Amino acid sequence: MSHSHPTSVNPDRLLETFLALLGIDSPSGEESAVIQELARRLEALGLETEVDSAGNLIGRLEGAGEPLLLCAHVDHVDPCRGIRPVVQDGVVRSDGTTILGADDTSGVAIILELLAIARERAHRGQEVPALDVVFTVSEETGLKGSKGLDISRLRARHGIVLDMGGPRGYITVQGPSHDHLEIVIHGKKSHAACAPEEGVNAIRVAAEAIAAMPLGRIDEATTANIGVIQGGTATNVVPDRVELKGEARSLEEERLRRQVDAMLRCLEEAAGRHGARIEAHVQRKYDAFRVPEDAPIVQMLCRSLRELGVEPTLIPTVGGSDSNIFNARGVQTVNISTGMEHVHSTDEYIALDDMVFCASVIAHMLKL
Ligand SMILES: [Zn+2]
Secondary structure (H helix, E strand, O other), X not given: OOOOOOOOOOHHHHHHHHHHXXXXXXXXXXXXXXXXXXXXXXXXXXOEEEEOOOOOEEEEEOOEEEEEEEEEEOOXXXXXXXXXOEEEOOEEEOOOOOOOOHHHHHHHHHHHHHHHHHHHHHHOOOOOEEEEEEEEOOOOOOOHHHHHOOHHHOOOOEEEEEEEEOOOOEEEEEEOXXXXXEEEXXXXXXXXXXXXXXXXXXXXXXXXXXXXXXXXXXEOOEEEEEEEEEEOOOOOEXXXXXEEEEEEEEOOHHHHXXXXXXXXXXXXXXXXXXXXXXXXXXXXXXOOEEOOOOOHHHHHHHHHHHHOOOOOEEEEOOOOOHHHHHHHOOOEEEEEEEEEEOOOOOOOEEEHHHHHHHHHHHHHHOOO
C-alpha cells in the first residue's frame, strides 16, 4: 500500500453526473424533482436520507472518524429552464440561452463523486469516512434552505460548503454580516402649480438623503448600496411617498452598525429639513463569520492542498452563502472553489479539470 493516498476521482463519471443533474430544471423554490433524484442517488450510494420540512435533502454515511459536513445548494438562478450544456475542450458552458448552473450543481456533482469513491472503497472492504451530506434548496433567494435546516439533524461539527468560484486553493474563511434596508419617505401631497408650498416633496427628500449618504465601497470590509427607488405619480403632483431599497454589508459587525446608522441619519436629516417622515425597516439577512486559520477544517484542507502541490489562500468574501448559516449555528464551515466562473450569467462556465481538482482535494483529505 502506498503511504500517500492516491485519489481515484473518475473524471468521466463526474462529468456524466454533472450533465445528468443539469438536465433537471431546478429554479429556486421548484427543487423537488432534483431533490427526489438526489435522494435516489444517495440511497444507491449507501446513505440514509431524509428530506426536511424546508425541502433540504440530508444524507448520512456511516463511517470512521469525526463526521464531516459536505454541503452544496441545488437551486439555480434564472434563466435556468431547459439548460443545454455544451462540452468543448474540457470546458462546460450553456448554449448561451440560459445560465449553466455550475452554481451550484458543480458542488453537488463533486459530492456525489466523493460518495461514489467511498462506495467503491466500502465494496473493497476498506474504511470510509463518516459524512453528513446536505443539499440545500432556495440558497439563491436568501439562504432559505439552510436557514430552515434543523441543525440538530447533523452529527458534524465542521464541514465544507462547495459553492465558490475562483482559483484552485482558495478557501473562504470569512464572510460578511448583511443588512437589508426598506425605507418609506412620507411627504405631503399637493397640486404642484396651485399649491406647491403646501406639499412636502418626498422625491426631493430622497434625493438629498441619497446624495449625502456614504455608498459604494466604504472601507476594505464594508459596502453599501441603494438599489431601488420608486415614487411619484404625475408631474403636476408634489409626491408624498418614495420607497427605497438598499443594503449594507461588512465583515465587521461594528462597522456595519455604523454604516446603517449613517444611512438612516442622512434620511432623518433630509426629512427634518422638509417636514417629511421616515419609516425604516432594517432586516438582518445573515451574520458575519470568521473561521480561524488554526481551525481543524482549515488545517486539514491546507495540508491536502499542499500535498497536491497547491499553496492554499485564505480569503474573505463579500457574498453570503450557506456557510454563514452553518457557522452562526456552531458548525464551523469554510467555502471552497469548485472552479465555477461568471456565475449568474449566460456566460457561466466551468472546466472539468477544476471540478476534478476540487474533488481530489477533499478525497485526499478524507484519505479516500
Ligand atoms: Zn451558489
